[in-house]
Amino acid sequence: MVRQRSAKPPFAGSIPAVASIPVPPHFNFAATVVSHGWYLLAPFRWARDEQTLHRPEVLDGKAVDLRISFDGAFLRIEGADESDELRRKLGRMFQLGVDTSEFVNLSRNSPTHAWVESSGFGRLLCGATLFEDVVKIITTTNTMWRQTMRMTELLVDKCGRKTKSGRTFPRPEDVARFSADELQEDCRLGYRARSVHSLGSGIVDGSIDMNALSDPSQSTEELFKSYRELPGIGPYGAAHLLAMDGRHDFIAVDTEFRRFVRERYHGGRAVSDRAMLRRYAKWGRWKYLAYWSELWESVATGLQPLEAQKDE
Numbered sequence: 001m002v003r004q005r006s007a008k009p010p011f012a013g014s015i016p017a018v019a020s021i022p023v024p025p026h027f028n029f030a031a032t033v034v035s036h037g038w039y040l041l042a043p044f045r046w047a048r049d050e051q052t053l054h055r056p057e058v059l060d061g062k063a064v065d066l067r068i069s070f071d072g073a074f075l076r077i078e079g080a081d082e083s084d085e086l087r088r089k090l091g092r093m094f095q096l097g098v099d100t101s102e103f104v105n106l107s108r109n110s111p112t113h114a115w116v117e118s119s120g121f122g123r124l125l126c127g128a129t130l131f132e133d134v135v136k137i138i139t140t141t142n143t144m145w146r147q148t149m150r151m152t153e154l155l156v157d158k159c160g161r162k163t164k165s166g167r168t169f170p171r172p173e174d175v176a177r178f179s180a181d182e183l184q185e186d187c188r189l190g191y192r193a194r195s196v197h198s199l200g201s202g203i204v205d206g207s208i209d210m211n212a213l214s215d216p217s218q219s220t221e222e223l224f225k226s227y228r229e230l231p232g233i234g235p236y237g238a239a240h241l242l243a244m245d246g247r248h249d250f251i252a253v254d255t256e257f258r259r260f261v262r263e264r265y266h267g268g269r270a271v272s273d274r275a276m277l278r279r280y281a282k283w284g285r286w287k288y289l290a291y292w293s294e295l296w297e298s299v300a301t302g303l304q305p306l307e308a309q310k311d312e
Helices: 029-033 084-093 101-107 115-119 130-139 145-159 172-176 180-187 192-205 220-228 235-244 255-265 273-278 281-302 306-310
Strands: 018-022 045-047 052-059 062-070 074-078
Touching: 018 084, 029 062, 052 084, 074 084, 101 115, 101 281, 130 145, 130 192, 130 235, 145 172, 145 180, 172 192, 180 192, 220 235, 235 281, 255 273, 255 281, 273 281
Parallel strands: none
Antiparallel strands: 018 074, 045 052, 052 062, 062 074
């Protein structure tokens, strides 16, 4: 038997892993990344000048550093080989399965949304898993954005798996190994520590079945009720989780929705919930995204990366 020699010269280093994932038509990489505040939360790191999204991630049981960019036709992922797991996680992260063309067409007839088509807005950056998104939504409740960023950073530092550049977002089992009191004290989660711990522990012991809860065969109303069953998730959180599924036909009327619509359209005057919802009825199954695009446009410039805030 003759052993074939490798064509690779003996002095060459290891070939870096690179994967490519196709994207749907009219996909806008940068607009998806900055579509809401997730890009400012660990373990994401957005290098705006390079137009590159950095993220430590667990793939095939290994913690690796991903460098994600866009070449005009494909997502280019450095640091990982192509795999079903990578495609699944990146597909969720960038909502590659969501067709936003109908929303874009509707926005052409709305002066308030004239910026949507040219900006490429329409897809929301998500976490690699539903668990990550639920935890991050919990950290946004009843607090300031600065505290949300800090809570997420501390949670990743405490529970995530280490890579060369940082730490991954923790998996349920990574969170469940700590007590709620430890999470509260070390990650500054406050009362949210109970919800985060219950979520992680419930997934680990099987009392919370995330696959069943997020079953896409459910109607939007059924899925909304399913998400409300999760620890720490109220109407706002459930509506935002629906949006991360690409479902925008439901607006949860909460304090923030009432405040925004009153101030933007009614001079701060009190109006009925029904009147507020009628304003978005013409958007059909894109109601929430129409509302979210208005809200996001009004707050996006006020958000800053954590490093910038530390320098203030």
